[in-house]
Amino acid sequence: MTAAIRLVSVQKHFGGISVAEDISLEIHAGEILGLIGPNGAGKTTLFNLISGIHAPDGGEIYLGDQPLSRLPIYKRARLGIARTWQHVRLFPTLSVLDNLLMGPRDYPGAGTDERAAAILARVGMSEARDKMPGELPFGQQKLVALARTLMNDGKVLLLDEPMAGVEGQVYETIKQVVRDEAKAGRAVCVVEHNVSFIRDLCTRAVFMFNGRIEQQGTVEELLASEKLAELYFGGKKGETRS
Numbered sequence: 001m002t003a004a005i006r007l008v009s010v011q012k013h014f015g016g017i018s019v020a021e022d023i024s025l026e027i028h029a030g031e032i033l034g035l036i037g038p039n040g041a042g043k044t045t046l047f048n049l050i051s052g053i054h055a056p057d058g059g060e061i062y063l064g065d066q067p068l069s070r071l072p073i074y075k076r077a078r079l080g081i082a083r084t085w086q087h088v089r090l091f092p093t094l095s096v097l098d099n100l101l102m103g104p105r106d107y108p109g110a111g112t113d114e115r116a117a118a119i120l121a122r123v124g125m126s127e128a129r130d131k132m133p134g135e136l137p138f139g140q141q142k143l144v145a146l147a148r149t150l151m152n153d154g155k156v157l158l159l160d161e162p163m164a165g166v167e168g169q170v171y172e173t174i175k176q177v178v179r180d181e182a183k184a185g186r187a188v189c190v191v192e193h194n195v196s197f198i199r200d201l202c203t204r205a206v207f208m209f210n211g212r213i214e215q216q217g218t219v220e221e222l223l224a225s226e227k228l229a230e231l232y233f234g235g236k237k238g239e240t241r242s
């Protein structure tokens with residue numbers, strides 16, 4: 001499989017704390033990679049490094065053959081890196097439709113409004129197009145946030161806890177969208193504490209702990225790992241949210 005995103009020995013410190021320590025990993029086109037680990041492991045930080053919120057202290061991140069670490073956030077988005085946020089982050093004073101219109105790489109491109117309408121339909125949110133985000137239940141806000149990243153229509157989709165706080169139909173919709181995005185050839189990486197979601201969707205996963213990759217492998221290998229059981233579930237069970 002082709003590596004859409006490649007991290008090579010990426011380092012990041014906040015003060016004296018190492019939050020990314022010699023991180024090397026690939027996210028392949030067409031796969032759904034699971035990124036798991038306890039609170040504070042560095043999962044969101046890794047997304048921030050890939051999307052350009054933080055500059056790495058060392059190492060390099062490539063999109064295909066292109067090094068990214070000197071590029072600002074908006075240029076990385078234009079190259080096709082889209083992400084959701086752990087805390088949703090919709091524009092509160094923009095309608096649902098206008099939130100989506102902030103998502104594309106080429107705005108104002110031809111057919112943008114039609115594409116937004118089609119994506120809203122795809123996530124079952126057509127009727128909410130003129131509502132404000134604050135009028136929607138939390139799960140539907142997450143659907144809008146996911147729909148906004150789909151407007152990027154790029155190569156890489158980074159989803160930070162898409163299932164946290166959602167259930168029922170919204171859960172099923174998100175699952176289907178994530179599957180379809182990978183089928184469309186995008187490299188998808190999902191941070192999730194919901195292990196059954198990871199088990200259902202990912203063939204490969206990465207386990208992070210204290211800024212380090214402790215283990216990578218198939219989901220089966222990771223879930224059978226004693227180290228993961230000890231560091232993630234054992235003794236720290238109360239900290240996981242699945």
Ligand SMILES: Nc1ncnc2c1ncn2[C@@H]1O[C@H](COP(=O)(O)OP(=O)(O)OP(=O)(O)O)[C@@H](O)[C@H]1O
Nearest residue numbers: 014017019037038039040041042043044045046086
């Ligand atoms: N901007 C920042 N400045 C200083 N420290 C930070 C910053 N962002 C994150 N950290 C610290 O980096 C570590 C990793 O945080 P991160 O948010 O990446 O964890 P996470 O794996 O996403 O956890 P969770 O499952 O709770 O979302 C934590 O110790 C956190 O407090």
Ligand SMILES: [Mg+2]
Nearest residue numbers: 043044045086
């Ligand atoms: Mg996080």
